[in-house]
Amino acid sequence: MYSQTDxxxxxxxxxxxxxxxxxxxxxxxxxxxxAVSNRLFGRQSPDHSxxxxxxxxxxxxxxxxxxxxxxYAALMGCRARLLVATDRGSEEKWKVWDTIQWMSTVCDLSxxxxxxxxxxxxxxxxxxxxxxxx
Numbered sequence: 001m002y003s004q005t006d007x008x009x010x011x012x013x014x015x016x017x018x019x020x021x022x023x024x025x026x027x028x029x030x031x032x033x034x035a036v037s038n039r040l041f042g043r044q045s046p047d048h049s050x051x052x053x054x055x056x057x058x059x060x061x062x063x064x065x066x067x068x069x070x071x072y073a074a075l076m077g078c079r080a081r082l083l084v085a086t087d088r089g090s091e092e093k094w095k096v097w098d099t100i101q102w103m104s105t106v107c108d109l110s111x112x113x114x115x116x117x118x119x120x121x122x123x124x125x126x127x128x129x130x131x132x133x134x
Contacts, residue, residue: 001116002084004123005041005077011126012073013037016063036060040074042081042092042099064106072110075103076122079114 013033020029035048035056040063044053064071078100085093103109112118 001080001119004119005080007123007127008073008077009037009041011130012070014130041077042096061106064103071107073122073126075109076114076119080119083114
């Protein structure tokens, strides 16, 4: 289930990149999309500047409020990662838990559970939509 959350995050990142590249250079759009998707999934690159992280947080909040597909993907990806991290006794669970709590302050969250079947289906759907090259 954990690897499927990576697919979900990559699909979200590609969707954001496609949107951002309309206004930014390819490199800037890719960097911003990575930072925003990392924020949405409770991850952070140490290579991103504080300014970029602040911008990513603001954009992530806007996206959570306005894009139901990204909101659902990020939430379910985080819930799945939380389950795996808890089963493994990983410290990652606290970062993911904090991310879910942050999301709940930004918007209403779906009550759906992150079971292996639903995560697999979400990853497959998003892969087909955003990652599969024809």
